Amino acid sequence: MSTIQPLGDLTLEVGEVLPRLEVAYDTWGEFTGDNAVLVLHALTGDSIVAGPDGWWNQVVGPGLGVDTDRFFVVAANILGGCKGTTGPASEAPDGRVWGNRFPAVTVRDQVAAEAMLADHLGIESWHAVIGGSAGGMRAVEWAVTHPERVQRLFLLASSAYASAEQIAWTTTQADIIRAAGPDEGLGLARRIAHTTYRSEAELAERFGREVQPDGRFAVQSYLQHHGDKLHKRFDAWSYITLGDAMNSHDVGRGRGGLAAALGRVTARTVVAAIDSDRLYPPYQQQELADLIPTAEPLAVVTSPHGHDGFLIEHEQVGALAHDLLAT
Structure with missing residues (x-):
């Protein structure tokens, strides 16, 4: 069961104070002072990264790419989420659920909440910060905001900013929920x-x-199944809040542009693209690899699965993580 940690008030980028922040987190392995690894989940993920129910349990665990026999792995539920960390499904100061009244949060706010958790845990510097998709947004923000606290960085199927097309997809989904x-x-x-x-x-x-006996296209049935699954386990206002946060993502904002911001990164960095990814296309990862001065040449994960390859191609992803952490 996740630990729910009260961390106090958090001043958001919009200037509003979010009172009584709580962050849900899980850990694996033993902390030795310099072996902490932060794993950051994607949009509708949670802090259960390893173990039987872990969403990356073939990458994180004993003897795996992120070896919990060697490393102290920390995974926290995202600010604005609905899996234990303060978000729209949480109780507001007036005793009612926040719902659509929850304040706007950014990727930088989410990293600020994670930094508060790291302080609480006594982790001054991460051996590595790892994130895919939306988790990669937070990972690169960690390395830009706190370069002295990130020794290694693994960015997978992510970007330095939200593109116009990504914003278009996200805002359309939010509009559908509201309508x-x-x-x-x-x-x-x-x-x-x-x-x-x-x-x-x-x-x-x-x-x-293919058409099924009930008259529906097979692909239509497949998508309805995934929509029904999420509806049963996730909060709609969290989905909107997190989508808006992703849209806010731009590491160059207020920092002199993209190159200047990414030039702050001092962590040894591996950037990986999924070759069939149409949501976060490989040019975005190439941009990260080109502009982060400590990045290795872009790694490419071969997959027929598109963006979800970062969750599916365990062997390739695990090998990249292992090589980064081993040196």
Whole structure:
């Protein structure tokens, strides 16, 4: 069971104070003072990264790419989420659920909350910070905001900023939730999102134009299934809040531009792209690898699965993590 840690008030980028911040987190391994690894989850993930129910349990664990026999792994639920950390589903100071009244948060606010947790845990410097997709946004923000606290950096299927197309997808999903209501709207939004998570070639090979006995296209049924799954486990207003935070992502904002911001990174860095990713296309990872002065040449993960390859291609991802952490 996750630990829920009260951390006090957090002043957000918008200037509003978020009172009584709580962060849910889980850990694996033993802390020796210099072996802490922060693993950051994607949009609808949580802090359960390892173990039987872990979303990356073939990458993080004993003897795996992120070896919990060697490293003290920390995973925290994201600020604005709904898996234990303060977010729209939490109780506001007036005793009511925040809901759509929850203040706007940014990726920088989310990293500030994680830094408060690190301070509480006595972690002055991370041996590595690892993140894929939205988790990669926070990982690169960690390395830009706190370069002295990040020794190694693994950025996977992510970017230095949200592109116009990514903002377009995210805001359209938020509009659907608002128009259709949180129950039906979240499922519809997830169906749109899940299409962008997979590749066109995979959908064509798996489903083609197959029609089921009930008259639905097979791909339609597949997307409805994923929409229904998310609706049962996630909060619609958290989905909007986190999407808005992702849209805020731009490490160059207020820092003299992208090159100047990424030039702050001192961590040994591996950037990996998924070759079939149409949501976070490889040019965005190439940009990170080119502008981070301590980055190795771009690594490419081969996958037919599109963006979700960062969750599926365990062997390739685990090998990259192992090599980064081992040296």
